[in-house]
Amino acid sequence: MVIQITNQRDFAFKGYIFIYLGLWYAISVYLEICWSTIWHPADQRLLFTLHSYVDERSFKLTQNEFKNFEEYLIAVRELSQNVLRPAENRLTRENGIPDDLTAALTDIGLFGISIPKEFGGFGFTMEQQVRLTFEFCQASCVYRSRFSTTIGLTSQAILDFATEEQKDRYLPKMASGQCTGAFALTETEAGSDASALTTTAKKNGNKGWLLNGEKRYITNAPQADVFLVMAKTEENAAGSSGISAFLVDADQPGITVGEPPKMLGNEGSHACYVWFNDCQVPFEALIGGVEGRGLKAALRGINHARLHVAATCVGQAIRLIDEMTSYASKRQQFGKSIGEFGQIQALLADSQSEMSAGKALCLDCAKKFDEGAEIPFIDIASAKLFCSEMVSRVADRAVQVMGGLGYMEDMSDVPRLFRDVRLFRIFEGASQIQQTNIAKAMLKNTRSHSATSPIKP
Numbered sequence: 001m002v003i004q005i006t007n008q009r010d011f012a013f014k015g016y017i018f019i020y021l022g023l024w025y026a027i028s029v030y031l032e033i034c035w036s037t038i039w040h041p042a043d044q045r046l047l048f049t050l051h052s053y054v055d056e057r058s059f060k061l062t063q064n065e066f067k068n069f070e071e072y073l074i075a076v077r078e079l080s081q082n083v084l085r086p087a088e089n090r091l092t093r094e095n096g097i098p099d100d101l102t103a104a105l106t107d108i109g110l111f112g113i114s115i116p117k118e119f120g121g122f123g124f125t126m127e128q129q130v131r132l133t134f135e136f137c138q139a140s141c142v143y144r145s146r147f148s149t150t151i152g153l154t155s156q157a158i159l160d161f162a163t164e165e166q167k168d169r170y171l172p173k174m175a176s177g178q179c180t181g182a183f184a185l186t187e188t189e190a191g192s193d194a195s196a197l198t199t200t201a202k203k204n205g206n207k208g209w210l211l212n213g214e215k216r217y218i219t220n221a222p223q224a225d226v227f228l229v230m231a232k233t234e235e236n237a238a239g240s241s242g243i244s245a246f247l248v249d250a251d252q253p254g255i256t257v258g259e260p261p262k263m264l265g266n267e268g269s270h271a272c273y274v275w276f277n278d279c280q281v282p283f284e285a286l287i288g289g290v291e292g293r294g295l296k297a298a299l300r301g302i303n304h305a306r307l308h309v310a311a312t313c314v315g316q317a318i319r320l321i322d323e324m325t326s327y328a329s330k331r332q333q334f335g336k337s338i339g340e341f342g343q344i345q346a347l348l349a350d351s352q353s354e355m356s357a358g359k360a361l362c363l364d365c366a367k368k369f370d371e372g373a374e375i376p377f378i379d380i381a382s383a384k385l386f387c388s389e390m391v392s393r394v395a396d397r398a399v400q401v402m403g404g405l406g407y408m409e410d411m412s413d414v415p416r417l418f419r420d421v422r423l424f425r426i427f428e429g430a431s432q433i434q435q436t437n438i439a440k441a442m443l444k445n446t447r448s449h450s451a452t453s454p455i456k457p
């Protein structure tokens with residue numbers, strides 16, 4: 001009898017345990033579903049920090065959710081450090097920016113940072129854009145490449161040179177990330193010398209323009225919704241005067257995008273050949289409705305992009321300094337941390353001071369950009385030249401500080417960063433072209449100063 005009572009109590013106790021475990025299981029399943037929107041199974045990484053900025057349903061964010069620029073800057077920093085940086089290996093693995101990460105860039109509004117509010121963008125000043133870039137570009141610069149051709153090369157040319165209809169058609173979609181712009185200037189025979197391009201645009205009766213030619217190294221060509229294409233409208237015109245710019249929708253017949261070539265770095269970014277074969281576009285595709293202004297429009301976007309590249313180099317340098325400093329403080333050799341050795345300290349200190357110089361140069365240049373009626377293109381050339389060369393030196397030092405680890409692709413981020421930053425000395429005007437432009441302006445200034453100098457006889 002006594003035994004029976006004990007058994008009944010035991011049974012009831014087991015029942016409670018069972019219900020308790022069942023409830024606990026149900027709660028865990030519920031919690032898992034809630035968190036699944038911010039948990040990436042492939043990387044097994046919790047995106048906790050973004051949680052305060054991103055609502056639980058998705059990455060949806062709009063500019064209305066930020067009270068001011070400083071708040072936005074913090075959100076971008078959090079995104080870069082806690083979401084994008086840890087996911088960098090996915091860029092190589094998936095040979096592109098995965099959709100969830102592209103959505104994160106779009107939802108936080110990065111496509112709209114340079115586009116005025118009237119067209120749905122944030123309308124940030126250049127100084128603000130540069131500060132954002134310092135933060136954002138501490139993660140792989142491949143992320144930046146996804147929206148760089150939209151915020152700079154294409155949208156800025158549209159802002160200054162397009163008709164009101166063209167602005168209304170493209171800018172709001174660009175600002176929201178619905179429309180990716182790609183910039184199609186470079187050709188096999190026209191690299192640094194853009195005026196040598198041979199792509200043509202000919203009037204085709206009353207149907208519009210017919211484009212024919214081959215472009216190469218076009219960033220975001222596979223993702224593009226619209227190409228800003230530079231083509232000759234007057235074949236025999238001297239220099240750049242016969243070149244015009246066209247806004248060509250990517251779904252027009254006659255456009256073929258090549259397979260992305262494998263690059264030295266920037267895995268996950270795509271710079272492709274694009275062919276235009278009897279590509280028919282309406283008359284309204286001509287930017288601003290005016291012929292012969294193609295290279296001027298291109299330069300407008302290029303100057304914006306050059307300053308952004310300079311700021312990107314600063315961001316990447318900060319990241320490389322972070323990697324090498326953290327290693328130097330931990331790595332022990334000869335019974336002490338290598339950071340205690342003077343030669344290692346010199347590598348760290350040179351990198352830090354050069355990065356700070358680049359940062360100051362970018363900010364100064366951005367202020368001039370914001371204040372001046374004219375684009376400070378020589379200051380921009382100096383910033384682009386200095387910062388792109390600077391980040392290459394910093395990357396080289398980072399490899400040196402990290403020794404063998406700096407050379408092991410699968411064991412550290414530094415080899416990848418080293419390869420990535422090499423690009424900055426080549427595109428948006430190679431270093432030699434920046435040097436030429438700076439020196440030419442200096443010499444021109446000297447001549448004009450002496451011509452007006454009161455001490456000149």
Ligand SMILES: Cc1cc2nc3c(=O)[nH]c(=O)nc-3n(C[C@H](O)[C@H](O)[C@H](O)COP(=O)(O)OP(=O)(O)OC[C@H]3O[C@@H](n4cnc5c(N)ncnc54)[C@H](O)[C@@H]3O)c2cc1C
Nearest residue numbers: 183184185186191192217218219271427428429430432433
């Ligand atoms: C990853 C990547 C992405 C790109 N994305 C785009 C894009 O989206 N759209 C686009 O239109 N283009 C793009 N480009 C093209 C880029 O702008 C060109 O590669 C760049 O302008 C250099 O042209 P090039 O490669 O033909 O080199 P070249 O012009 O052949 O130059 C080769 C070398 O000669 C030097 N050189 C040339 N002329 C002179 C001179 N007068 N004096 C001294 N030295 C000189 C150069 O500095 C360089 O060192 C991209 C390139 C790359 C690599």
